[in-house]
Amino acid sequence: MSIGSTYYIVIIALSLLIHYPTYYLISFVFCGYFTSRSGIKIYNSKNLYLNMNHPEESPNNQLSNPTVRPVNPFDPRWDAQLLHRAMDWTHEYTIQIIEVLANRVYSQRQEIAIQFKSMFGKDLISELIMQLDGYYNMRKIILGLMTPTCEFLAKEVHDALTSPIDEKIIIEIICTASNAEFNNIKMAYNNLFGNDLEKELMEKKSGSFRRLLVSLFQGRRNENTFVDVASTQADAQNLLQAYELQSGTDDSTFNMILCSRSFCQLQQVFLEYRRLTGKDFEDVINSEEFVNIRLVVQTVRDKIAYFANQLMFASRPCFGYDERPLLRIIATRWEMDMVEIKNAYMSMYGISLADDIGDDFTLCEYKRSLKVLVRDRK
Numbered sequence: 165m166s167i168g169s170t171y172y173i174v175i176i177a178l179s180l181l182i183h184y185p186t187y188y189l190i191s192f193v194f195c196g197y198f199t200s201r202s203g204i205k206i207y208n209s210k211n212l213y214l215n216m217n218h219p220e221e222s223p224n225n226q227l228s229n230p231t232v233r234p235v236n237p238f239d240p241r242w243d244a245q246l247l248h249r250a251m252d253w254t255h256e257y258t259i260q261i262i263e264v265l266a267n268r269v270y271s272q273r274q275e276i277a278i279q280f281k282s283m284f285g286k287d288l289i290s291e292l293i294m295q296l297d298g299y300y301n302m303r304k305i306i307l308g309l310m311t312p313t314c315e316f317l318a319k320e321v322h323d324a325l326t327s328p329i330d331e332k333i334i335i336e337i338i339c340t341a342s343n344a345e346f347n348n349i350k351m352a353y354n355n356l357f358g359n360d361l362e363k364e365l366m367e368k369k370s371g372s373f374r375r376l377l378v379s380l381f382q383g384r385r386n387e388n389t390f391v392d393v394a395s396t397q398a399d400a401q402n403l404l405q406a407y408e409l410q411s412g413t414d415d416s417t418f419n420m421i422l423c424s425r426s427f428c429q430l431q432q433v434f435l436e437y438r439r440l441t442g443k444d445f446e447d448v449i450n451s452e453e454f455v456n457i458r459l460v461v462q463t464v465r466d467k468i469a470y471f472a473n474q475l476m477f478a479s480r481p482c483f484g485y486d487e488r489p490l491l492r493i494i495a496t497r498w499e500m501d502m503v504e505i506k507n508a509y510m511s512m513y514g515i516s517l518a519d520d521i522g523d524d525f526t527l528c529e530y531k532r533s534l535k536v537l538v539r540d541r542k
Contacts, residue, residue: 229503231538234269243268244280247288251295258302261292262533265309270499273310301487301530305537308495314348317341318356320492321349329368331456333492334377339463340470343383350383372415373456379423380460386426396429400436407448415457422460430464471497472508472517479520490534498537506538 243264250260265273280288289310296302308316317337324330338346353361362381366374399421406417425433437445446465449458463470471493478490497505509517518535 229501230269230499231502231506231540232267232269232499234272235267238268238272238275240272240275240279241283243276244283244288247276247280247292248284251291258296258299258529259532259536262305262309262536265306266498266533266536270312277310299530301491302533304491305495305530305533308491312348312352313496313500314345314352315356316496317349318352318361321353321361322357325364325368331373332459333489334365335380335456335459336463336470336474338377338380339460340467343385343387346383350381375415376419376423376456376460379419382423385424386429388426389428391428391432393432396432396436399425399429399433400440403433403437403445404440418457422457422464427464427467431466434461434465468501468504468508469512471505472512475505475509475517476513476520479517491530494534494537502538506540 246264247261250264264276268276277288280286280291289306292306292310293303296306307319321334321337324333337349341349350361353359362377365377365381369377402417403421421433422430434445437443441448446458446461449461462473474489475493478486478488478493493505494502506517509515509520513520517538521531521535521538
């Protein structure tokens with residue numbers, strides 16, 4: 165390295181130290197560069213990992229990485245014939261039906277449905293549902309495979325609105341969707357049920373949760389990957405003022421920040437909050453009063469880790485085995501970002517998601533079908 169080059173490097177380094185707090189320099193070096201090279205995952209108190217890489221590489225902003233890719237060569241007529249034959253022996257060949265559908269992307273499955281109606285004069289979805297009468301979970305998987313994700317999630321929201329209202333599912337679906345995805349869910353809900361989703365929710369909820377929903381329903385989250393450092397400092401200070409330094413709470417401040425800032429921006433806000441207070445924001449709001457707010461924080465902080473955590477609780481009997489989130493998450497994410505979710509699962513719990521679901525020889529058909537959806541493909 166020449167003397168001239170060394171001189172300019174020293175000048176740049178001194179400028180950084182003078183114009184920026186040491187905290188940001190250290191954060192950049194260690195949280196940005198070092199962890200992106202080493203793949204370090206940092207776990208918070210609830211065992212949800214926080215990916216501290218550059219914001220544009222964070223789980224909430226990664227490109228789609230599904231567990232299935234388009235089959236090539238692809239013959240929809242041949243697949244339609246296979247499904248027709250399998251349906252004659254439904255109970256014996258349920259897994260064969262799933263094997264066909266689970267190894268085709270959505271557009272290919274729609275081509276199969278078109279060919280099935282052309283060849284046999286029957287609607288493929290209706291035939292599958294009829295053949296699986298009495299097998300609720302298998303029918304749920306089929307619906308997840310054969311209907312658009314926005315329609316499937318619209319039905320999940322509709323079910324969550326029945327008494328008692330399942331606020332957790334509603335928040336999960338809204339907060340993990342992009343602006344475009346959520347708008348599609350709202351349109352699908354209106355088409356399926358003839359009601360405006362926002363209006364229906366507003367009629368059934370009140371108080372702070374209603375105000376939170378109003379903010380979320382605007383679908384105006386900033387989706388930029390750029391992080392405005394000065395803005396994160398101001399947001400962290402506002403959160404501190406709203407939740408710790410004043411008596412009572414100011415949910416309008418929370419709604420403004422959590423419902424409109426980009427995922428990248430929020431990750432930095434939480435880091436700044438910890439720097440200011442020495443506390444994790446999620447731990448500060450760890451009370452029954454803030455249960456919905458805490459859920460929003462978990463989903464916007466790292467949705468990949470959130471999904472992995474929910475799958476763990478849903479798949480293990482010791483936590484009160486719950487089929488609904490297991491079916492919902494796998495059916496809607498396997499063609500989007502299931503590879504990242506599986507990697508996070510392995511990092512967080514030291515076992516693969518497929519292995520945690522169980523042994524093929526001891527599982528009922530629908531859980532064996534779920535394993536088909538999450539297994540690794542070459």
